[in-house]
Amino acid sequence: MSCTTARFSFELYPPRSAAAAAALPATIDRLAAAHPDFISVTYGANGSSRTTSLDVLRYILQHTDVSPMAHLTCVGSSHAEANRLIREFLDAGIRRFLAVRGDPPADVPAGETGLGDLRSSAELVQLIHRVQAERVPYGELPVPGIDARAVLGSREHVQIAVAAFPNGHPSSHSVSQDIDTLLAKQAAGANLGITQLFFHPEDYLSFAQKAKDAGVAFPILPGIMPVTSAARLRRMLELSGEDLPSELAIQLEIEPTEEGQREIGIAWATDFAQRLLDGGAPGIHLYTFNQHQAVLAVLERIGLLPGAGTGVAGTTSRTTH
Template sequence: MTETTTTRTRGRRIPFSFELYPPKSEAASTALTHTIDRLAAAGPDFISVTYGANGSSRTSSLDVLRYILDATGVDPMAHLTCVGSSAAEASRLIREFLDAGVRSFLALRGDPPQGVDEGETFLGDLGSAAELVQLIHRVQAERVPYRETVIPGLPGARAVKTEREKVRIAVAAFPNGHPRSRSTSQDIDTLLAKQAAGANLAITQLFFHADHYLSFIHRAREAGVEFPILPGIMPVTSPNRLRRILELSGEEEPADLSIQLQVEPTEQGQREIGITHAVGLARELIAGGAPGLHLYAFNQHETVLAVLEGCGALPASSPHAATQIKAAQRTAHRPTSTGHTHPVKESA
């Protein structure tokens, strides 16, 4: 695809967003603020921040969300799971996020903690992402039951408005089926239940072929799913990362990509292969009508910005776009982290 036929030059703005995870050290925290600044300058719709099972990253997740709120103009999205929390504990956490200024959430059922089998009790009071969606709405309604507005021309007078501030609540979607689902129809039914509970956005589990997403969207729309479903894209820049992703997600191995990564001897070459694959996937998705792109960034900005530039989604008018692309090219030799796996691990 040439520059004259990219989505950018056709005049259509392609919304995009990123996922990050909380840092585990002081040095990682400093690096992450730089990454957030670079990602925010690209103009994403939101940046989501993962949340460890049983609240293992509660403080650091909130710190990252607050930095996004205070230092950028980007909407931060907080991840929440059902794992190990009572309804009261989950309500307190939701209220804490709301009080900090967070108005976007990703509601997930969550996976069993390490060492706990699926058949064992691990969820707490909330048994599904749909129940968590309902709880978020309920906490928001209780926290702000109404709001007052000034009546022009009447000093001191206030009018009460009962409509509440809206929150964005995203949920997970699985184009190739959730590992625990019995059929594709069950996956669609689960998504419909989340919609009925009040979800207004979905983000998919990663996949490697555009037709997996496009066929899933067709089935979902036919069944009555109405909210936008963002495709989740993870640039795979090494054989080890691909292997780990497949272990966690249960996805089928993408043979062509796997072979290319294995035969390429250099880290830079592997990185370029991963970016090229992600760019091609993103272009197909955009051409097929995807409402945007959600990129799992692994707390690095160079690779995901290169993908956005390659598919024409990075705004040319962005004041920092050229700088970001040059920086991505200069640092192409830098290997990316393979230590975090939440994007492909969290359950519906």
């Protein structure tokens, strides 16, 4: 695949302190200047970050030319609450969503799911489409020369992404079950997939091909995070449950300097992303950790930044992992 045809996008999380909130606009501006397909903003379970998520989304809408993507979860929401939240995002101008089931709160009693009225992300996908259809049932245009309006045959649609799991969802029993779940999300109206973190290109490439063979028609973007410290790698493994990428872990552990670890992480992510694109991935989704430097360095090295070629750094720093 030519890098010039690949899409890329970024993910942010709502700031958790006043200092982080003050620093985030500059990061957003730097990310937006790279002209990503979209910038997604995470959303805490049970609405724990609703206000701050919406603030970040509004900043992206009002101060950049980039389309923002809002995360929505099923956990703990009634139909009425979810309906209100979706309408609030739509009224703010959001037209892209990532619909996920979400993790139940830690205090959920044994045997309970922690979910509200919405039992799956497929139901959430359907609800987003339904709210948009009710909110804007059709479009109108003025008819020249007369005091009337013509009804358009189509209405504005939204993009709804869903999560994909190259190495299986924790509650899944097989790859075929994960793919069946993707097919159900597609039937509900999902039109993009974004993977959870993984550390071996073959995991994504095999999963994406099996999904395509089964009838999943929407593109699936691999999610990548440059791992710029040993501590961050440990945290990522705790959150994702993925197997340890041993070579990367060893390199990070034996490198004594922060700058050295940062370069190892960028070089590793560059090679990782390039192998995915070479294998047929339609693009990459970069988890930024609310920092722009590492992800932009990866994009520069693989030639995805506007005006970038192959990138001198990309030709000198790529290694095989």
